[in-house]
Amino acid sequence: MQVLDPRMLALMPADRPFSTMRELYPELFARGERFFGYTYSGRWYTADTVGDLARARAALAGAAQLAFMHGLPLPT
Numbered sequence: 001m002q003v004l005d006p007r008m009l010a011l012m013p014a015d016r017p018f019s020t021m022r023e024l025y026p027e028l029f030a031r032g033e034r035f036f037g038y039t040y041s042g043r044w045y046t047a048d049t050v051g052d053l054a055r056a057r058a059a060l061a062g063a064a065q066l067a068f069m070h071g072l073p074l075p076t
Contacts, residue, residue: 011024043059045059045060
């Protein structure tokens with residue numbers, strides 16, 4: 001999962017496919033931008049197909065599944 005600052009949208013071309021991993025992140029590293037990450041040891045869901053997305057939505061439908069977000073420290 002990627003959570004991006006809205007300013008990053010201005011760096012993404014709207015007229016062609018774009019890769020954050022191959023294009024955006026190298027640009028941000030070159031600019032000296034700061035990155036933050038969290039180690040998550042819970043379950044990850046693939047959403048490559050419509051069926052995958054339906055299974056992930058069903059698995060995450062319970063409020064208890066969202067508990068992994070509680071208590072995460074915010075970057076400073």
